[in-house]
Amino acid sequence: MVSNQQQGPEEVTLPTSGLRDWLSGASLSDLLSDRGHSADFDGLRAEYVSLRVRLLSFLFALLAPLWIPLDYFFLDSRLFLSLFSMRAAFSVSYLALAIWSGRPGSMVAARWRVFLFLLIPGLFYVGSRLLMDGSGDQEILVGYFFLPFLLVALLAVFPLALLEGVVFVLLVGAFVAGFELYAGTLFDLSTLADLWLLGLLAAIALWAELTQLHMLLRLYREATRDPLTRLVNRRVLNRWLSLEVPRAHAERRPLSVLLFDLDLFKRINDTYGHLVGDFVLRAFGELLSKEVATSLVGRYGGEEFLAILPGVDGREALAVAERIRQGCCLLSVSTREGKAVSFTTSVGVAQLAAGEDAEALIARVDQGLYQAKEAGRDLVTLAE
Numbered sequence: 001m002v003s004n005q006q007q008g009p010e011e012v013t014l015p016t017s018g019l020r021d022w023l024s025g026a027s028l029s030d031l032l033s034d035r036g037h038s039a040d041f042d043g044l045r046a047e048y049v050s051l052r053v054r055l056l057s058f059l060f061a062l063l064a065p066l067w068i069p070l071d072y073f074f075l076d077s078r079l080f081l082s083l084f085s086m087r088a089a090f091s092v093s094y095l096a097l098a099i100w101s102g103r104p105g106s107m108v109a110a111r112w113r114v115f116l117f118l119l120i121p122g123l124f125y126v127g128s129r130l131l132m133d134g135s136g137d138q139e140i141l142v143g144y145f146f147l148p149f150l151l152v153a154l155l156a157v158f159p160l161a162l163l164e165g166v167v168f169v170l171l172v173g174a175f176v177a178g179f180e181l182y183a184g185t186l187f188d189l190s191t192l193a194d195l196w197l198l199g200l201l202a203a204i205a206l207w208a209e210l211t212q213l214h215m216l217l218r219l220y221r222e223a224t225r226d227p228l229t230r231l232v233n234r235r236v237l238n239r240w241l242s243l244e245v246p247r248a249h250a251e252r253r254p255l256s257v258l259l260f261d262l263d264l265f266k267r268i269n270d271t272y273g274h275l276v277g278d279f280v281l282r283a284f285g286e287l288l289s290k291e292v293a294t295s296l297v298g299r300y301g302g303e304e305f306l307a308i309l310p311g312v313d314g315r316e317a318l319a320v321a322e323r324i325r326q327g328c329c330l331l332s333v334s335t336r337e338g339k340a341v342s343f344t345t346s347v348g349v350a351q352l353a354a355g356e357d358a359e360a361l362i363a364r365v366d367q368g369l370y371q372a373k374e375a376g377r378d379l380v381t382l383a384e
Contacts (some may be wrong), residue, residue: 030212030217033163040236050104053113058098064091079131086127091122092361114158114168121147122175129179148176152201156208157213157218165209169202177207228278229285232298237306240296244310245358255352256317258307259365263344263377265303271304272335279333280343287331291324313384314351321347344378
């Protein structure tokens with residue numbers, strides 16, 4: 001148990017929620033790249049992307065053979081057999097992509113899925129152009145040459161960040177421009193017209209991707225963020241802990257949790273009103289975000305907050321908890337009359353034990369918090 005140290009409060013002014021909070025559902029940087037996205041949101045987005053790739057791949061695998069009768073009636077036998085082999089490989093490849101179910105929650109794997117989803121028809125497009133260039137009926141050729149336009153349009157169904165979308169659009173454009181450059185027709189009027197149309201479709205697809213990503217971010221944050229503190233809520237904390245506990249056991253690395261409770265919080269609400277109580281919760285949430293920026297921290301319920309520290313043992317977790325407790329003593333919020341209201345926190349600390357599950361870990365850290373409250377509050381206690 002770490003004893004408390006009395007320190008003078010430092011007054012802070014907290015902004016009220018308003019338009020800025022409403023707009024915080026997604027910022028420009030959120031839409032530009034996924035660098036600022038949480039691991040939990042990336043996992044959700046990866047599942048969306050992976051599912052849609054698998055569904056579209058299955059659809060392509062089924063629809064591709066339906067074009068074979070047209071090839072049979074309109075193309076000579078040599079060309080038909082070559083394209084039949086390519087179309088069979090096309091269908092089998094898409095079927096394999098549809099069946100691939102590994103790592104659905106990994107954004108890296110999801111990007112590879114989209115890459116393969118574009119690569120398969122891209123190679124088919126180049127191969128068919130090489131075989132059919134200058135031969136066959138032009139009407140049947142349209143069924144092959146429209147593939148790049150279809151692929152760019154289909155990118156609109158994925159919630160991709162702008163940089164991701166641009167990379168995939170450039171991949172499709174590279175197949176078209178690369179072949180035309182090889183054929184020496186890159187600067188022909190018809191080719192430039194096709195590239196212009198491809199660019200127009202790409203702009204529409206990118207807009208649709210960003211709209212989907214923005215909507216997904218807004219819905220995710222409304223469902224998983226505490227509206228007052230903007231920290232994640234209990235549901236996310238429990239889900240994250242259920243993933244981290246087996247990972248810590250499997251990798252034989254430490255995992256600690258901190259459970260915070262603001263002391264005599266009801267008295268603050270009763271004395272100064274719930275608006276001041278809200279300011280207290282926000283101020284403490286900002287402190288937690290600053291002090292445990294590399295870990296997941298959220299509002300566990302009421303005036304309780306939980307921090308999950310992967311790779312941190314009990315001794316290190318005690319130091320983190322004590323630093324936050326001391327930082328809390330330096331905070332205060334102002335009433336409308338200008339009176340400074342200070343507050344303290346009690347903290348329970350627990351390190352994951354061998355064979356322990358997430359529920360048992362939470363029960364033990366809760367017991368540590370109870371001991372800190374019983375011993376006089378404004379304390380940090382390591383649960384045994």
